Amino acid sequence: MALFGSYRSNYFVIHQLTRRAVLSRYRGTALGLVWSLLTPMLMLAIYTFVFGLVLEIRWPVQEGGQAQFAAILFSGMILHSLLSDCLIQSTTLISDNPQYVKKVVFPLEALPWVTVLSALFQAGISLAVLILYLLGLYLFGGGHLFGWSVIFLPLPFVMLFIVCLGVGWFVSAAAVYFRDIGQLMGVINTVLFFMAPILYPKSALPESIQFLLYLNPITFPIEQLRNFLLWNTGPDMLGVGIYTVVALVFAYLGFLWFEKVRKGFADVL
Numbered sequence: 558m559a560l561f562g563s564y565r566s567n568y569f570v571i572h573q574l575t576r577r578a579v580l581s582r583y584r585g586t587a588l589g590l591v592w593s594l595l596t597p598m599l600m601l602a603i604y605t606f607v608f609g610l611v612l613e614i615r616w617p618v619q620e621g622g623q624a625q626f627a628a629i630l631f632s633g634m635i636l637h638s639l640l641s642d643c644l645i646q647s648t649t650l651i652s653d654n655p656q657y658v659k660k661v662v663f664p665l666e667a668l669p670w671v672t673v674l675s676a677l678f679q680a681g682i683s684l685a686v687l688i689l690y691l692l693g694l695y696l697f698g699g700g701h702l703f704g705w706s707v708i709f710l711p712l713p714f715v716m717l718f719i720v721c722l723g724v725g726w727f728v729s730a731a732a733v734y735f736r737d738i739g740q741l742m743g744v745i746n747t748v749l750f751f752m753a754p755i756l757y758p759k760s761a762l763p764e765s766i767q768f769l770l771y772l773n774p775i776t777f778p779i780e781q782l783r784n785f786l787l788w789n790t791g792p793d794m795l796g797v798g799i800y801t802v803v804a805l806v807f808a809y810l811g812f813l814w815f816e817k818v819r820k821g822f823a824d825v826l
Contacts, residue, residue, distance in 0.1 A: 560722075560809050567667040571674070574667070578675040597683040601631050601690055625787075628691055632786060633755035633779045635683045636717055640775055641746050642676035643721040647728035648739040651822055658822045665819055666812065669725025677718060684710070691786070704789040712785070712792055713778035719804040720774045726811035730818050733825050749773055754780065774804075 564571060604627035650668050657663045688703075695702045732738045753773045759780075762770070770776045777800050784790045 560805070560812050563664070563666045563812070564670055567664045567670075570664060571667050571670045574671040575674040575678075578671055579678050582675075594682055594686070597631075597635075597679075597686040600634070601627060601686060604630050604634075625694060628687060628694070629783065629787060630755065631683075631687055631690075632782050633753065633775075635680055635687065636713060636775050636778050636782060637750055637753065637755060638683070639676050639680040639714070639717055640721055640724070640749065642679070643673055643724050644728060644742050644746060646672045646676070647725045648732045648742055650725070650729040651733045665822070666726070666815055669722055669729055669815075672725050672729075673718060673721045676721065677714065680714065684714075687786070703786055706785045706789050706791050709785045709792050710782070712797060713782040716781075716797065716800050716804055717775065717778045719801070719808050723804070723808035723811035726808070726815040730815045730822075733822055734818070749775060752776075 647669065650672060651658060651665070654668065657665060657668070691703065728738065728742075752770060753776045754770060759767050759770060759776075777796060781792060781797070784792070
């Protein structure tokens with residue numbers, strides 16, 4: 558209740574700041590918010606050309622021609638980008654907003670909500686582009702239409718959303734006191750990308766070390782997203798339950814850490 562109470566209590570502030578964060582990302586550009594749609598479309602087109610037509614890479618259970626590898630890759634990139642955006646933005650979340658730190662009445666714990674919601678907005682746009690891409694493949698005979706399991710699509714995003722909240726509270730608070738964290742995030746992002754089944758299937762690794770991939774918080778959501786959208790299979794309910802409980806505990810610990818150390822923010826800044 559304390560975890561999500563921070564959202565309920567600061568609903569108006571969070572949504573106003575989220576709206577401003579989304580719009581400010583493209584402020585001053587000729588196309589404005591349209592870039593949030595064009596960027597994933599351009600990336601998907603590049604993936605299709607390079608991996609589908611040039612390299613002709615295939616997934617072990619891939620169907621529907623070479624172009625579907627781009628969809629497999631892009632589905633993993635969506636969730637990686639969601640966590641990556643939160644990691645990068647969290648490192649300067651407090652230091653870039655000293656005006657809020659100096660206001661005693663401002664709810665600083667609401668700032669990670671803003672970061673995660675703005676990243677989720679871009680992830681939602683990318684997911685819409687992926688769905689349209691799969692529809693295009695189906696209409697032109699290059700793939701199959703997703704089935705009933707598509708109703709579970711929100712699940713991977715909800716699970717990772719909770720993790721991202723914990724990351725926001727942990728990293729934003731720690732980065733105030735340890736500025737080197739900002740330099741470390743680039744390395745962590747690279748590790749998260751290559752230690753997840755984005756470019757390769759889990760089966761490419763020996764069975765004895767496949768479990769190591771699940772130490773990466775994006776591995777299980779990526780697998781579930783592909784199950785729902787590409788393979789037409791239902792959710793792993795046991796896995797979803799375990800992941801959600803662990804994510805909630807992690808987020809709550811992050812919230813407690815943030816609340817404990819926030820009193821020293823003003824002195825450091």
